[in-house]
Amino acid sequence: MTDFTTITACGECCVGCSKKKEGSCPGCIEADGRVPEWAQSGMCKVHACCKEHKARFCGVCIEFPCEKLPQMISWNPQIIEHLSALRDEYIIRTLSEKYTVRRLTEADISKVLTLCEQNTLYYQYCPPFVSEQSIRDDMDALPPGKTKADKYYLGYYKEDQLIAVMDLIMSFPDKTTAFIGFFMTDISMQGIGLGSTIVTELCNAMSRIGMKELRLGWVKGNPQAEHFWKKNGFEETGVTNETEKYTVVVARREL
Numbered sequence: 001m002t003d004f005t006t007i008t009a010c011g012e013c014c015v016g017c018s019k020k021k022e023g024s025c026p027g028c029i030e031a032d033g034r035v036p037e038w039a040q041s042g043m044c045k046v047h048a049c050c051k052e053h054k055a056r057f058c059g060v061c062i063e064f065p066c067e068k069l070p071q072m073i074s075w076n077p078q079i080i081e082h083l084s085a086l087r088d089e090y091i092i093r094t095l096s097e098k099y100t101v102r103r104l105t106e107a108d109i110s111k112v113l114t115l116c117e118q119n120t121l122y123y124q125y126c127p128p129f130v131s132e133q134s135i136r137d138d139m140d141a142l143p144p145g146k147t148k149a150d151k152y153y154l155g156y157y158k159e160d161q162l163i164a165v166m167d168l169i170m171s172f173p174d175k176t177t178a179f180i181g182f183f184m185t186d187i188s189m190q191g192i193g194l195g196s197t198i199v200t201e202l203c204n205a206m207s208r209i210g211m212k213e214l215r216l217g218w219v220k221g222n223p224q225a226e227h228f229w230k231k232n233g234f235e236e237t238g239v240t241n242e243t244e245k246y247t248v249v250v251a252r253r254e255l
Contacts, residue, residue: 214252
């Protein structure tokens with residue numbers, strides 16, 4: 001597990017560096033980017049760029065991955081892959097302080113199905129009823145212009161119990177908006193504030209990485225969904241999307 005308090009703007013960890021151990025370099029974090037290697041420019045350009053963009057490190061910058069990154073961090077030809085892995089870990093770990101969150105995989109489909117099958121009201125308004133194949137399809141589904149790197153199909157756990165499922169798309173429909181494609185909690189834990197707690201923590205986590213807005217949709221006429229999302233600060237945008245079987249009301253919450 002990565003200790004992100006030791007991760008520099010470029011995604012390195014100075015803790016084990018021989019230069020730091022021998023005292024010839026204080027470390028980028030401690031020196032605010034003013035280290036000997038960057039003496040001519042005054043400050044590490046990567047560190048300065050992250051400060052400008054208010055990013056903890058490059059991987060969680062709203063512009064990541066940018067065109068200048070390979071040139072700025074030329075010493076690591078796998079820098080995009082390295083920072084992407086750090087980004088994933090950071091985002092998932094900061095989504096909740098109360099619950100364990102992890103990406104869901106094919107091996108989790110049966111547990112997701114069990115959770116979803118209990119929520120019959122949702123599928124009355126949003127048919128067809130859930131199946132293993134529909135979950136598999138949801139795990140792979142992407143909106144236009146997005147890749148798997150932007151998608152987080154997540155499970156929230158209380159100890160070993162799956163208590164919620166969320167499909168989160170980063171930077172959609174624009175780079176400062178995160179989109180909730182699906183969210184459902186275990187029916188046995190509804191009515192106790194679980195869903196609102198998860199949404200509040202999500203909003204805080206997204207704000208910390210530069211997102212300005214959360215967006216989602218509920219099926220028009222579903223009173224439970226409309227009440228929940230409005231209670232959690234979401235407002236209708238006035239936009240609706242028509243499907244063959246229902247109308248989706250698009251809503252947003254400013255962060």
